[in-house]
Amino acid sequence: MTQQDISAGLKAPLPKAEPVAASPQRSAGRHAAWWAFARKPSTLVLVPLLLAFVLVAVFGPMFVGSPRAAAFPRLLPPGGEFLLGTDMLGRDYLARVVHGGRISLLVGFSVAVLCMTFGLVVGGLAGYYGGIIDLVMVKVAEFFQVLPGLVLAIVAAALLGSNVLLIVAILAVTMWPGVARLVRAEAMRISQLGYVESARAAGFSGLRILWSDVIPNLMPPVLVATTMTVGRAILIESGLAYIGIGDPGNPSWGALLNSAQSYMRDGWWLALFPGLCIFVVVLAVNILGDSLNDSFNPTVGRVK
Amino acid sequence: MSSQVETTEHAAGTPLVELENLRVVLPTGDRSEVEAVRRVDLVVRHGERVGIVGESGSGKSVTGRAIAGLLPTSPRVRVSGSIRFDGREMIGAPDTAWDTIRREHVGMIFQDPLTFLNPTMRIWRQVAESIPREREGSEAARRQAVHRFLRQAGLDDAEQVAMGFPHELSGGMRQRVLIAIAIAKLPSLIIADEPTTALDATVQKRVLQTLDDTVSELRTSLILISHDLAVVSRMTDRIYVMYAGRMVEEGPTAQVMREPRHPYTQALLRSVRSLIDPDTELYSIPPSLRRELAAEVRDAP
Amino acid sequence: MLLEAKNVSKIFQARRTSRPVQAVADASLKARPGQFVAIVGESGSGKSTLARILLDLIPATSGTVELDGTPVAAMTAEQRKAYRRCVQAVFQDPAGSLNPRKKVERIVGEVIRLHRIATTRDEVRQKVLDVLELVGMSERFLERYPHELSGGQRQRVLIARAIALNPRIVIADEAVSALDASVKAGVLRVMADLKDRLGVGYVFITHDLPVVKKVADYVYVMRAGRIVEEGPKEAIFTSPSHPYTQALLAATLGLME
Numbered sequence: 091m092t093q094q095d096i097s098a099g100l101k102a103p104l105p106k107a108e109p110v111a112a113s114p115q116r117s118a119g120r121h122a123a124w125w126a127f128a129r130k131p132s133t134l135v136l137v138p139l140l141l142a143f144v145l146v147a148v149f150g151p152m153f154v155g156s157p158r159a160a161a162f163p164r165l166l167p168p169g170g171e172f173l174l175g176t177d178m179l180g181r182d183y184l185a186r187v188v189h190g191g192r193i194s195l196l197v198g199f200s201v202a203v204l205c206m207t208f209g210l211v212v213g214g215l216a217g218y219y220g221g222i223i224d225l226v227m228v229k230v231a232e233f234f235q236v237l238p239g240l241v242l243a244i245v246a247a248a249l250l251g252s253n254v255l256l257i258v259a260i261l262a263v264t265m266w267p268g269v270a271r272l273v274r275a276e277a278m279r280i281s282q283l284g285y286v287e288s289a290r291a292a293g294f295s296g297l298r299i300l301w302s303d304v305i306p307n308l309m310p311p312v313l314v315a316t317t318m319t320v321g322r323a324i325l326i327e328s329g330l331a332y333i334g335i336g337d338p339g340n341p342s343w344g345a346l347l348n349s350a351q352s353y354m355r356d357g358w359w360l361a362l363f364p365g366l367c368i369f370v371v372v373l374a375v376n377i378l379g380d381s382l383n384d385s386f387n388p389t390v391g392r393v394k
Numbered sequence: 395m396s397s398q399v400e401t402t403e404h405a406a407g408t409p410l411v412e413l414e415n416l417r418v419v420l421p422t423g424d425r426s427e428v429e430a431v432r433r434v435d436l437v438v439r440h441g442e443r444v445g446i447v448g449e450s451g452s453g454k455s456v457t458g459r460a461i462a463g464l465l466p467t468s469p470r471v472r473v474s475g476s477i478r479f480d481g482r483e484m485i486g487a488p489d490t491a492w493d494t495i496r497r498e499h500v501g502m503i504f505q506d507p508l509t510f511l512n513p514t515m516r517i518w519r520q521v522a523e524s525i526p527r528e529r530e531g532s533e534a535a536r537r538q539a540v541h542r543f544l545r546q547a548g549l550d551d552a553e554q555v556a557m558g559f560p561h562e563l564s565g566g567m568r569q570r571v572l573i574a575i576a577i578a579k580l581p582s583l584i585i586a587d588e589p590t591t592a593l594d595a596t597v598q599k600r601v602l603q604t605l606d607d608t609v610s611e612l613r614t615s616l617i618l619i620s621h622d623l624a625v626v627s628r629m630t631d632r633i634y635v636m637y638a639g640r641m642v643e644e645g646p647t648a649q650v651m652r653e654p655r656h657p658y659t660q661a662l663l664r665s666v667r668s669l670i671d672p673d674t675e676l677y678s679i680p681p682s683l684r685r686e687l688a689a690e691v692r693d694a695p
Numbered sequence: 696m697l698l699e700a701k702n703v704s705k706i707f708q709a710r711r712t713s714r715p716v717q718a719v720a721d722a723s724l725k726a727r728p729g730q731f732v733a734i735v736g737e738s739g740s741g742k743s744t745l746a747r748i749l750l751d752l753i754p755a756t757s758g759t760v761e762l763d764g765t766p767v768a769a770m771t772a773e774q775r776k777a778y779r780r781c782v783q784a785v786f787q788d789p790a791g792s793l794n795p796r797k798k799v800e801r802i803v804g805e806v807i808r809l810h811r812i813a814t815t816r817d818e819v820r821q822k823v824l825d826v827l828e829l830v831g832m833s834e835r836f837l838e839r840y841p842h843e844l845s846g847g848q849r850q851r852v853l854i855a856r857a858i859a860l861n862p863r864i865v866i867a868d869e870a871v872s873a874l875d876a877s878v879k880a881g882v883l884r885v886m887a888d889l890k891d892r893l894g895v896g897y898v899f900i901t902h903d904l905p906v907v908k909k910v911a912d913y914v915y916v917m918r919a920g921r922i923v924e925e926g927p928k929e930a931i932f933t934s935p936s937h938p939y940t941q942a943l944l945a946a947t948l949g950l951m952e
Binding site: 283285287288291292293294302303 | 750752775776779780783784786787791792793794795796805806809810853856860
């Protein structure tokens, strides 16, 4: 029943399958979408741009001065020794913006990653298994979705003190249900497809199928949503900082914006630079997410 | 089933649709494209029933859609050659001309009724939309017309069906609704693309009978596109055989079936017969023949 | 070896709508290696549901599926896994039958790995090649993705994956229905050859009567969830007793010569 039969079977010739001629199709399909995305002019400009921001956020603090040292003349306009000027307490603004970037980007990316993780787990389990599991997961997601984020943030900050981790936690907790919803819908659709049923018939376990067949095939829209989440998280965090919820010792761009409010006339650069950074990063991330979406859902008619 | 060529308002036998040197190029990916239809000549006369037979990828569906002007509207889709409808050249004609053709003269019946029918619109409205403006009377008159068309398409329970939604009907009934929509415009041509492929055998037989009866009654021309030789051979006067975008054989149906001349047609017939005849070994077209055919298609002028 | 369904019934309870649907009612059938058993019926006859019950993908509401006398429902997890090796599935190929992100080598290989038919990377690859050759596909298909294959080729990959486990019985649900004539003939030939050479048995589910007439040994006719008639192929086709069978046969289109 083993090697024997198979080798015996190899003896006589069978109707051969014709190869698909010269496969111009080779480039079509999933990988083509990534290549298409990579070739877009917007991608080629924005990805390095974002990378630059990330690099500065990660390594920048090593090269700039201290963001806390109130050692310099106050409110110096940008130029000369102080590239971005100094703020109302005489601190090097370049250092403050660079450190602020670290916080803002950290928040943005960690929230996005957390949302994606929770979303995949909860949405994937719900969509694939259905039944009780689905019911429970949906309820859990709904609970977190209706939590009033702002109130939660204020209360949490009051009770536990504001620090970056808390902000990340609160944002992740309120934003993950959106991703989970998307994952669930896609998982449900994919679970109906032939290859999932075949995998079950072959004897693979549910979790294995989820990991190996379902989730990889729903990543494109999830990646798009995750990219958008980066932007949204940064904006919301900026908003929270603006109303005073944020780590006072480690101000993000939003917090810097907040402090810059009263100095619009004498220190216009105090609002401009962090504001510009937020704007550019969020815009870049949104455009990338949008163009990623376009790459995976092309609208050119593809006819057989 | 009958296959008579009847006289119509137009002089019988004059060409209704003429394709000359038709060439259609379609995009298949970001950078690639394929010549789906290569230099095809085809004629359908008034009152004539013509079949186009071929496997998937042969270009038969694309040809059908080109005649109806239903190719995708991307700039990467290129159509050249000549498509003449009742003598009028359609390639390069303004969109309004195509719209008129589609609205009044050509009825299309596709394979998958579910995607073609609006799930949120009642059946009677979808049939009514097909009735050209000038013939619109009062709403009551239109409803009557709809019922008439539904009955003509084989749906005896016309009133009930008309008030329902697509998902409430079975596959065969949905297909009959498509027939009703097609005939509601009193077309001079019906193009049916794999009309019964998705249906069970018993339903298939009945829907084809309905189509046959309707085409005879209305004396429209018919282009029947299918990979199913049995279906096409029973319903058509003349047949075109397509392979990889080219017409490889053409002639009166009975004759082509009896004495196919092109190797592909011969192989196809042999294959089909091998599936039915208990004593014949199952025959599929060998790769060597396919290579030859591919070369022939490629090198043809 | 005997795969048997005994008085299997399946009732679907839709969640929100009122009426439960009886998809299968009191169906009994037998299948053996080396034998080509066909279940014939139209859409809604319950044949696909019965197939999935045989494959242990859906539980039966009543009745049992037994392998050599052991009910599947009573099997341990290990026994179930062995059952799945023994009774494999080939479904129809519309788009979606194969994971678009996996190459052919992986699609066939992962099943081999799961059931430990081979363990090292080279062994698995060799086994995949052997099995692809059995269905008439060469080495160059290993690196292909599903979208780079034609319908017939995808169907062959599905068959290869099923065969790779050396099953005794393959349950094929509308496996050739969507294929063109020549491709259909090719795939059927592969299936028939595998039956002759490896002794595999088939439970072939279809609405396509001409195909059944050509390849089947024994036929079950299903309608509205019930098996209305059964018998050896010749008996069914030459002297059908049930009126439904007669109607089905009358509807078979033939070629106009």
